Amino acid sequence: MIEVNNIHKSFGDAHILKGISTTFEHGKTNLIIGQSGSGKTVFLKCLLGLFSPEEGSIVYDGKIYSSLTEDEKRDLRQEMGMVFQGSALFDSMTVEGNVKFPLEMFTKQSQSEMDDRVNTILKRVNLVDAHNKFPAEISGGMQKRVAIARAIVMNPKYLFCDEPNSGLDPKTAILIDDLIKEITEEFNITTVINTHDMNSVMQIGEKILFLKDGLKEWEGTKNEIFKTDNEAVTNFVYSSDLFKKVRQMYIEERN
Amino acid sequence: MAGKVGSYITSSIGTMRVTEQIDALEVMGVNSLNYLVFPKIIAMLFYPFAIAISMYVGIFGGWLAGVFGGFLTSTDFVTGLQTDFIPFHIAYAFIKTLIFAFIIATIPSFHGYYMKGGALEVGKASTTSFVWTSVVIIILNYLLTQLLLG
Numbered sequence: 497m498i499e500v501n502n503i504h505k506s507f508g509d510a511h512i513l514k515g516i517s518t519t520f521e522h523g524k525t526n527l528i529i530g531q532s533g534s535g536k537t538v539f540l541k542c543l544l545g546l547f548s549p550e551e552g553s554i555v556y557d558g559k560i561y562s563s564l565t566e567d568e569k570r571d572l573r574q575e576m577g578m579v580f581q582g583s584a585l586f587d588s589m590t591v592e593g594n595v596k597f598p599l600e601m602f603t604k605q606s607q608s609e610m611d612d613r614v615n616t617i618l619k620r621v622n623l624v625d626a627h628n629k630f631p632a633e634i635s636g637g638m639q640k641r642v643a644i645a646r647a648i649v650m651n652p653k654y655l656f657c658d659e660p661n662s663g664l665d666p667k668t669a670i671l672i673d674d675l676i677k678e679i680t681e682e683f684n685i686t687t688v689i690n691t692h693d694m695n696s697v698m699q700i701g702e703k704i705l706f707l708k709d710g711l712k713e714w715e716g717t718k719n720e721i722f723k724t725d726n727e728a729v730t731n732f733v734y735s736s737d738l739f740k741k742v743r744q745m746y747i748e749e750r751n
Numbered sequence: 752m753a754g755k756v757g758s759y760i761t762s763s764i765g766t767m768r769v770t771e772q773i774d775a776l777e778v779m780g781v782n783s784l785n786y787l788v789f790p791k792i793i794a795m796l797f798y799p800f801a802i803a804i805s806m807y808v809g810i811f812g813g814w815l816a817g818v819f820g821g822f823l824t825s826t827d828f829v830t831g832l833q834t835d836f837i838p839f840h841i842a843y844a845f846i847k848t849l850i851f852a853f854i855i856a857t858i859p860s861f862h863g864y865y866m867k868g869g870a871l872e873v874g875k876a877s878t879t880s881f882v883w884t885s886v887v888i889i890i891l892n893y894l895l896t897q898l899l900l901g
């Protein structure tokens with residue numbers, strides 16, 4: 497579980513996060529939604545420890561990040577996996593090399609133990625015959641799978657995904673969303689996903705946090721999001737025609 | 752070297768920055784600055800070996816052209832080489848290359864590592880890093896020559 501207490505983050509004069517508090521439970525897919533530029537990535541990078549908030553605290557299963565020693569922070573980081581928006585695969589390494597990298601850096605496993613682990617994980621993300629390909633040689637959807645594989649190879653307690661299905665076709669996007677949800681449940685991970693895609697909200701949203709201009713505008717479940725009267729949320733949700741129709745049906749049903 | 756090696760270093764590290772590969776390293780708990788820059792400094796410290804080879808090849812080429820072009824005899828060439836030979840010039844050459852190698856590894860790394868933006872900025876960072884590397888080398892070349900030979 498991750499508890500976020502009133503975090504603020506600025507870059508120079510630009511106040512990006514203006515006091516956000518929430519909790520993310522384990523075994524659940526927690527979604528952060530909001531328009532581009534609303535601060536989703538900055539928020540996620542705060543959760544990852546890549547940015548340190550000027551104010552407020554983030555607590556990971558009882559561990560307050562800002563009061564950990566450097567060694568403890570490094571240990572905690574090794575319990576985190578991250579899927580970056582553009583996958584961020586190491587392009588000088590093969591698919592296998594990318595997934596093996598964290599094992600080589602941080603474990604003392606033998607070569608065959610590492611190979612076993614890499615094979616298991618790549619099979620888990622449904623990638624079986626791309627071991628020796630380079631990131632530039634595989635499709636965007638496959639790159640995402642490799643990124644997910646690399647993020648979970650160390651058995652993380654926390655998984656963060658920044659717009660995991662942006663730039664993918666709708667069908668692949670759904671597959672990636674489902675994969676993340678399955679993995680979250682299977683390994684009981686605390687998963688936090690940034691997205692601006694309403695399809696993902698419908699597909700995998702358990703807890704949803706709506707950010708607007710660096711503030712938590714709304715928080716709830718995917719059933720609640722269609723019933724809320726919060727204008728910013730409904731504007732966001734019903735920016736798509738399909739969801740406008742769903743909303744219309746809901747209102748007609750109610751009356 | 753500043754053009755070829757330097758811009759390669761800036762663009763490869765810069766690309767890693769803009770595609771968040773450096774963030775990926777940091778998230779895993781890898782000290783990305785060490786991981787990316789240190790090996791390049793070590794590799795560049797082998798630069799004097801390349802210089803040693805180029806000195807050898809240069810002299811050998813001179814000998815080939817001189818002797819087989821019929822300009823002078825082999826003995827004359829060797830005498831010429833040894834006359835007024837100052838051994839310190841060899842040390843001077845190696846000191847300079849070692850320092851230049853360090854510059855060629857670090858300045859481009861700095862420009863790549865701390866760059867911001869996208870693919871376009873990677874190109875700009877390479878150019879800026881080339882200009883800075885060249886300027887620093889020219890200035891240092893002058894200073895080192897004054898210091899060592901003055």
Ligand SMILES: Nc1ncnc2c1ncn2[C@@H]1O[C@H](COP(=O)(O)OP(=O)(O)O)[C@@H](O)[C@H]1O
Nearest residue numbers: 507510512530531532533534535536537538539
């Ligand atoms: N490293 C940074 N330095 C300065 N400003 C930043 C930085 N990262 C993000 N920002 C600014 O923070 C705001 C929110 O960005 P971001 O979190 O990326 O939005 P999104 O919700 O689209 O992910 C933007 O205005 C962006 O310009």
Ligand SMILES: [Mg+2]
Nearest residue numbers: 536537658659
């Ligand atoms: Mg973003």
